[in-house]
């Protein structure tokens with residue numbers, strides 16, 4: 243009902259309305275199925291089930307509690323940049339309803355580090371693990387410094403930090419995935435994190451990658467990530483390609499494509515990264531998860547946790563519960579007692 247009503251509004255207006263309702267507790271809470279088969283963890287963070295909310299839905303950390311109320315086991319806020327920015331001119335978000343997909347070129351519209359920091363600082367104790375996804379301002383002369391600023395500002399307030407080097411909507415951002423640039427970025431961030439941890443166990447640092455990397459760049463990225471000691475990869479962001487999208491309305495709008503047409507591409511990439519990293523890094527699988535079978539395929543490709551965004555737009559507030567119920571049944575049917583037992587079984591064959 244709510245989902246259908248929101249579909250009648252322009253996409254960004256609908257998104258604003260959904261956040262507003264979530265903030266005010268107007269969206270009914272959903273209790274996800276609880277099953278020992280679904281219990282998992284990534285980077286030492288324990289989860290009752292694998293399904294979290296991907297970055298970009300709650301960029302400004304205004305609706306965290308309502309989002310946990312939808313049943314997500316973890317929530318990632320952001321992308322946050324040091325200074326507030328307005329993002330690209332509207333329209334910048336397009337629904338491809340028939341394909342269960344979105345194209346967006348939001349461009350890191352966000353309230354900026356100080357505002358998000360202030361919100362997180364006064365937040366009631368969390369219902370689950372919280373991640374901060376951080377980035378650089380558009381046109382930043384020293385992007386590495388932007389990431390370090392955000393890491394320092396948010397480190398104490400969250401359970402993990404994800405580096406977004408993969409948004410297609412900030413010119414030059416994706417270049418940070420090249421061997422030399424990523425090495426420099428990770429060197430600076432790991433040093434900053436060590437200082438912040440002050441001798442205690444450091445909080446996990448993950449890198450969120452683009453699905454559009456060339457094979458050589460994927461190998462280099464995996465090498466640098468392992469050598470620098472990041473804890474995990476989020477695989478991945480939206481694609482600038484248009485797989486499975488027939489010519490038609492919005493197909494040629496510039497921006498990142500998410501949802502069903504991204505599923506195969508992102509799942510194959512997940513499998514490649516599982517092999518490239520020898521299963522040593524935590525992998526969060528994201529991209530086109532709309533039903534339990536999609537979630538299961540990502541686990542079998544190598545994911546230990548999962549995230550979604552687009553499915554929430556098309557399937558509504560009960561989507562987490564539905565996917566988990568189906569995933570649990572699929573694990574049971576194949577005789578897996580724990581999700582971890584199914585991790586990577588397709589990637590290694």
Ligand SMILES: Cc1cc2nc3c(=O)[nH]c(=O)nc-3n(C[C@H](O)[C@H](O)[C@H](O)COP(=O)(O)O)c2cc1C
Pocket residue numbers: 296297298299301320321335344346348350375406409450478479480499500501502504528529530531549550551552553
């Ligand atoms: C409107 C929109 C905004 C997004 N904003 C961000 C963002 O700020 N940072 C980020 O890392 N990913 C962002 N994403 C990407 C999602 O986190 C996710 O990686 C991608 O949508 C693929 O997952 P899905 O197919 O389940 O939507 C955004 C996606 C959409 C649709």
